[in-house]
Amino acid sequence: MTEETVQPLIEFKNVSLDYGETKVLKKVDLEIEEGKFYTLLGPSGSGKSTILSLISGRLQPTGGDILIEGKNVNSLPSNQRKVNTVFQNYALFPNMNVYDNVAFGPSIKGFSKKKIDQLVKSMLKLVKLDDFSDREISEISGGQQQRVAIARALANQPKVLLLDEPLSALDYKLRKEMQSELRELQQRLGITFIFVTHDQEEALAMSDWIFVINDGKVEQSGSPVDIYDEPINHFVANFIGEANIVPGVMKEDYLVSFAGKDFKNVDAGMRTNERVEVVIRPEDLDIVVPSRGKLQVTIEDQSFRGDSYEITAIDDAGNEWAVQATNPAKIGQRRGLKFDPEDIHIMRLNESEEDFDARLESYEGED
Amino acid sequence: MKKNKIGNLYLWLVFIVLYVPIFYLITYSFNSGKYMHGWKGFSLIHYCQLWADTRMIEIVVDTLIIAFLSSVLATIIGTFGALWINFAKSQLTKNILLNFNSILLVSPDVIIGASFLIFFTAIGLSLGFLSVLLSHIAFSIPIVVLMVLPRLQEMPVTLTEAAEDLGANFWQVLNKVTLPYISSGIMAGFFMALTYSLDDFAVTFFVTGNGFSTLSVEIYSRARQGISLEINALSAIMFIVSLILVFIYYFISRNGNRKRTPGLEATK
Known part of the structure; x- marks a missing residue:
């Protein structure tokens, strides 16, 4: 092994997760570096969303270690981790309007009103929803809800943004649009995105690096071109393209x-x-x-x-x-x-x- | 078309049968005579009598205080009870707790009242305001639990997860996300508890003791000596008050629904 020059932002060492007899994750190793767009790609039930839950702290591993910035976070609760999630169903708070949803994280942190206001406005601008701050969640479209969810997660200024199949509920055209927008957003912000999807086309189009997940294991990891051109086995070759x-x-x-x-x-x-x-x-x-x-x-x-x-x-x-x-x-x-x-x-x-x-x-x- | 007419007729009949006695009672509260038969002309004399009957006014106030206090306390306890049942990890614990809750709802008031009487005398609590308040809280809690729990269960888990993900601790999640989400259930539970407490007779009858009384118990004991039209006047007022309560509840729940229904705003 060569000496590691850069400490990975997130590291999984032999991470397993069992629910009784069912093994959801089987000794997964992976490394996430700063500032890249990662995709966890796999069929449903492969364990890709589980990996996301482990990073965010909603689940704890039953074996192995999860490190964030070199520190073991196995039992650190999710409200103390510098990662934020965009949920598949967006999970926006229905009792708050767009502004208050985005302001939730900063206000929990106890920022001043002025700072919260600045942060929320810049986030809404980032996702092109400047004019929607007073709208109720029930009054905006699915695509707009998606943007609010992204703005809300980013308002917490995370080191890593986790996206759990966020585009699956959108129609084809909107999905294509959001793909390039997400990619652009990641490059502009320079933070790490970890994107979960079962759509290989989406993964190839957006990512710097893909982890192909199947049956609780990482089958192959690499750049989109590597994985497409040189699949390691039957599963990967069939699943990608x-x-x-x-x-x-x-x-x-x-x-x-x-x-x-x-x-x-x-x-x-x-x-x-x-x-x-x-x-x-x-x-x-x-x-x-x-x-x-x-x-x-x-x-x-x-x-x-x-x-x-x-x-x-x-x-x-x-x-x-x-x-x-x-x-x-x-x-x-x-x-x-x-x-x-x-x-x-x-x-x-x-x-x-x-x-x-x-x-x-x-x-x-x-x- | 014909079927519809018969259906409508049936509905009207049911409502007439249900409401005729009440309107009959209200009408005679304006009778200048002394009895519920033989209309002698319009008068507000029974309302004046009621106003002068200080004991009756006192009982009305006591009844309202009991209803308000017991429903507020039962709403708080019942809401946390529902939260606790919902947090229970194992399905078995959940079911056991829920069944215990339902048993209290379906068991006859007489039995609940009698058991409270036995319990209070056993622990040496003198019967009066406190014993009535405690028993009203007790029988209202299951109602609140039953109104709050469905709202809690339909709340997506991801809402809690999202709040935690954004840095909220247990109390912040409860305060900013969970309680607002279930607020319509809590309000419904509160109003249900209020009406249950206002018109409870059986349980209260056992635990009022001497001196202290609530409206339903007082009306019952006076009615044994023949109903004076003062009672009619009181009933008329109570009927109007409950009507107002029902309308308030209706508007609250309608507003709650509108907020949660996407697209309704656009068609408005």
Whole structure:
């Protein structure tokens, strides 16, 4: 291990949480640095919201340690932590108007009236609700309630803002808008955002760093590009974007065999003739005349997706390939599939994240 | 259409049957004669008599004081009781507490009154103002709990969590978030307790003792010697007062509802 130069803002060391027999979190390790946009991405019930509750102090771990700024906060109650949460249902106080909701945190801290007023006004300006301070919560739209919730959390001047699936209740267009606004807000404020979502598109669009959570574990962590291009296993490859995953054998470094043929690729560091899984993204596949293709396939099905066609083809070994193409194809036709060596990604079975990172480093350093 | 007419007719009949005796009673409070039959002409003499009857005025004041004090205290105790039941972690504890609460509501007043009488004499408390006040508080608490608890249960947990997340401690959460949220339930509980206390007869009858009396007990004991129309005058006043109370309660609960219903403001 290299010496750590920067102390992480939040650190999970072997954190577990059990409810009796059910293990919600299984020895989770993660590090959160200052000033970045993090996303916890996973299907519902994966434990991603639980991690958020542990950071905010609504839950206590049954094993392991949670550190904030190097201090153990395992049993520190949530009202004493420098983190604030934007809840999924916003949890705005119905007996207060917009202004009083935002002023709640600062007034609890006992700030002067003048300071509270300044803070609330600047927060409402930040979320573009300057003119709404006198409105009742029941009088504003869902999108506006969302902004009030963000302003209320930020008015406490937290080091970390936790966002628990805050966009899931908004319609598609508003969600897109809020995504870029949240991203912009985070960059302007320079504080850490931890965003929980089950929407992989949202995660890829917004984050500096993604933790893919499944079944109470961190499956993979990395930048959006890393995770998309080099998923560590079947789950991640399938969950992030669409993927063709077929069984294969690594003949030697930079040579993989699948669908009955050998292909050059860019992965290495595996045992000779190791069984692996091969991933190729639908958008990396091109449909060409059979003689020019690396794989010969029969077109099986096709559907129109607005900006493209999704074509399903079957190769001679019986593997199914999803292809994203700009031009339509004819069902039943013989065609070829073209792809480059860089488009092939190899996944070892049951490889841990450390081994995966070490292996990538070992051969990528060689070039 | 026809069905609707029959329904309306039925409704009117029910209300007429319910209200005719009351209006009959009120009408005769203005009778210049002495009895509830044989209209002798309009007069306010019974109201004047009532005003001159210092014992009756005293009892009315006592009844109001008992009702007000007992419902205020029962509302405070009952609200905290409901909070406590709601905080109870195990479902079993919750159910046991709730059932104990309901038993008090459904058990006959006579039994409650008799048991209070036995209890007060056993501990040597002399019967009078205090014994009536204590028993009224006791039978009002379950009513308040029953009115407050549903509001508490429909309050989203995230509201409490959000307040704590923003730095509030237990009392600040209670004071700034929980109590305002359940305030309509608390008000409803208070008014229910007030009306229960005002018109309770059975329990009070057991614990009034000598000298001290409330309206319902006094009217009962006077009625045994034949009702004087003074009672009618008093009943008429009481009826108007309760009508006003009902309207106040209606407006409070309507305002509470409007605040919580999104979109209503826009259509106004």
